[in-house]
Amino acid sequence: MTPLLEAAFCSVAMKTMRIIVLAICLAVPAGLCAADAPPPNVVYVLADDLGYGDVRCLNPERGKIETPHIDRLAGQGIVFTDAHSGSSVCTPTRYGVLTGRYAWRTRLQKGVLDGFPEPLIAADRLTVGKLLQAQGYRTACIGKWHLGFTIENSAGAKKAAGASAPAPVGAITQNGPLTRGFDEYLGFQHARSMDSLFVADRVTKSVDPVDVLPLLAAEARAFVSRQAERRQPFFLYFALNSPHTPIVPSAPWRGKSGLGDHGDYVMETDWAVGEVLAAIDEAGVGGDTLVVFSSDNGCSKAANITQLQTQGHYPSASMRGSKADIFDGGHRVPLIARWPGHIKLGSRSDQLVCLTDLIATCAELCGVVLPDTAGEDSISMLPALLGTGAAPRHESVVHHSINGSFAIRQGPWKLELCADSGGWSDPKPGSKAAVRLPQAQLYNLQADIGETNNVLAQHPKVVERLTASLEQIVSNGRSTAGAPQANDVAIRIRKGPATPAKQKYAPSS
Numbered sequence: 001m002t003p004l005l006e007a008a009f010c011s012v013a014m015k016t017m018r019i020i021v022l023a024i025c026l027a028v029p030a031g032l033c034a035a036d037a038p039p040p041n042v043v044y045v046l047a048d049d050l051g052y053g054d055v056r057c058l059n060p061e062r063g064k065i066e067t068p069h070i071d072r073l074a075g076q077g078i079v080f081t082d083a084h085s086g087s088s089v090c091t092p093t094r095y096g097v098l099t100g101r102y103a104w105r106t107r108l109q110k111g112v113l114d115g116f117p118e119p120l121i122a123a124d125r126l127t128v129g130k131l132l133q134a135q136g137y138r139t140a141c142i143g144k145w146h147l148g149f150t151i152e153n154s155a156g157a158k159k160a161a162g163a164s165a166p167a168p169v170g171a172i173t174q175n176g177p178l179t180r181g182f183d184e185y186l187g188f189q190h191a192r193s194m195d196s197l198f199v200a201d202r203v204t205k206s207v208d209p210v211d212v213l214p215l216l217a218a219e220a221r222a223f224v225s226r227q228a229e230r231r232q233p234f235f236l237y238f239a240l241n242s243p244h245t246p247i248v249p250s251a252p253w254r255g256k257s258g259l260g261d262h263g264d265y266v267m268e269t270d271w272a273v274g275e276v277l278a279a280i281d282e283a284g285v286g287g288d289t290l291v292v293f294s295s296d297n298g299c300s301k302a303a304n305i306t307q308l309q310t311q312g313h314y315p316s317a318s319m320r321g322s323k324a325d326i327f328d329g330g331h332r333v334p335l336i337a338r339w340p341g342h343i344k345l346g347s348r349s350d351q352l353v354c355l356t357d358l359i360a361t362c363a364e365l366c367g368v369v370l371p372d373t374a375g376e377d378s379i380s381m382l383p384a385l386l387g388t389g390a391a392p393r394h395e396s397v398v399h400h401s402i403n404g405s406f407a408i409r410q411g412p413w414k415l416e417l418c419a420d421s422g423g424w425s426d427p428k429p430g431s432k433a434a435v436r437l438p439q440a441q442l443y444n445l446q447a448d449i450g451e452t453n454n455v456l457a458q459h460p461k462v463v464e465r466l467t468a469s470l471e472q473i474v475s476n477g478r479s480t481a482g483a484p485q486a487n488d489v490a491i492r493i494r495k496g497p498a499t500p501a502k503q504k505y506a507p508s509s
Contacts, residue, residue: 039365040339041289042132043224043236043276044358046097047269047334048090048144048244049323051299051315054266055334064313065257065266069274070336073293077338078347078385084409085297085355086377087400088323088330088423090190091146093296093355094239095120098127098147098180100359100370100378102398105477105487110404112146116167116189119148121180126374128359129181132235135366140184140223141177143216143239149176149189151203167196171203182237186219188212191244210248212241217272221279228283235362238276242269245302259311262303290339290365290385294355298323298330301424320451324402324423326416327451331399337385349384352394352409357381360480376478376485396469396479403429406493408470412446413459415466417494442466 053059057071086096091112092103129139151171177185178201188194197207220238227234242265249264257263280289299315300323321327360378363370383389399407401422408415420427420434427433442456470493477485
């Protein structure tokens with residue numbers, strides 16, 4: 001055990017929080033013990049701003065960065081070629097991963113959280129962590145949180161809470177990850193406060209950003225090894241800080257890619273994934289562990305995409321756009337899963353899936369039925385993982401951009417309710433070019449993966465059908481079967497006249 005986590009295990013507050021969390025989950029019916037075989041450990045690795053085309057095996061012709069560990073993971077499991085994050089930016093995607101609910105149903109209608117605000121996840125909402133805690137799992141969040149928590153009880157904390165300043169050493173949170181389904185937490189709120197390292201519920205020290213990824217990888221390794229020795233099932237949510245800004249590859253990786261800092265940082269990100277895979281295999285729990293790897297959104301403009309393309313590397317592969325955009329380059333992400341003995345080696349799926357699907361998948365693994373008030377936009381991927389269900393599970397997936405623009409995907413059709421990118425790519429929201437365009441876009445992705453030919457005028461019936469589907473998904477408070485639920489705020493699917501998107505590539509986004 002590392003010294004940083006030693007203090008966390010001795011924390012009375014932490015033990016108290018665990019009791020409270022488990023009490024909240026008593027209403028969830030237990031199914032784990034009744035299963036013929038125990039469900040697996042779950043390791044969910046979420047990269048930050050890693051484009052679909054940044055992974056070599058997903059983009060062999062237009063990808064120039066070596067990613068051997070992620071490629072090996074793909075060879076040992078299944079690759080989803082049509083997987084999407086719940087948003088094209090960070091905070092809302094992470095909300096969806098942990099709750100199974102689209103974040104646009106909350107107060108966060110655009111952008112991301114900054115500073116140290118109130119948590120986006122309500123205290124009484126079921127999360128993946130709470131679900132698995134109630135089934136006897138030990139749960140850990142290691143890495144980036146970016147879902148909000150306040151800090152208090154420290155000089156300077158109040159000032160930091162209202163800005164992007166780092167939290168001072170000694171600052172305490174009473175509503176962080178330990179209250180949202182995790183027994184252990186080591187990480188940071190967001191990139192602008194990365195040097196404020198939280199262990200459990202308090203800031204323990206300041207860390208140079210270049211040292212953060214190696215530190216997180218070491219802690220993830222230690223957690224896996226520790227839990228394997230204890231023979232207790234575990235859930236590790238390993239939320240990487242890379243290759244997001246600040247783009248700071250550590251010394252062993254500088255210059256390795258020949259493509260600049262982004263390429264080097266992607267290679268170090270791949271190394272971090274390899275460290276966790278190695279820990280699982282060395283502990284002898286590979287066959288008992290479901291590993292899922294993905295990214296919160298597409299590659300950021302901060303990576304200098306234009307320069308990368310001149311060098312032959314296309315972070316969005318053949319797709320249009322990148323992080324922040326409503327185009328697929330903003331939210332179509334790598335999604336790779338491994339569970340030896342259960343998932344067929346080297347398999348692929350073109351099913352439409354979303355990162356909101358984790359909680360329903362874990363529920364089915366454990367034999368648990370989710371209540372109507374949880375996982376409203378989550379559909380189990382287990383049949384797709386096991387190869388037992390060829391039919392698509394998602395009729396539709398809703399996309400959301402940084403400025404709050406909506407799109408909906410059904411089959412090959414994608415309807416975007418904006419004239420522009422909804423983000424940072426051209427045509428930018430509010431630009432002269434965007435004003436001259438139709439106020440919606442329709443693409444057939446089967447014929448036009450690059451979203452170059454807007455066929456809105458040729459298919460009015462498709463537009464009508466997709467618009468009605470989106471309206472129903474919004475008004476029902478869910479996109480899955482179950483009793484209608486209330487959204488947290490009123491939602492408009494059409495935002496009116498386009499407004500400029502935030503053009504500063506903020507490190508916290």
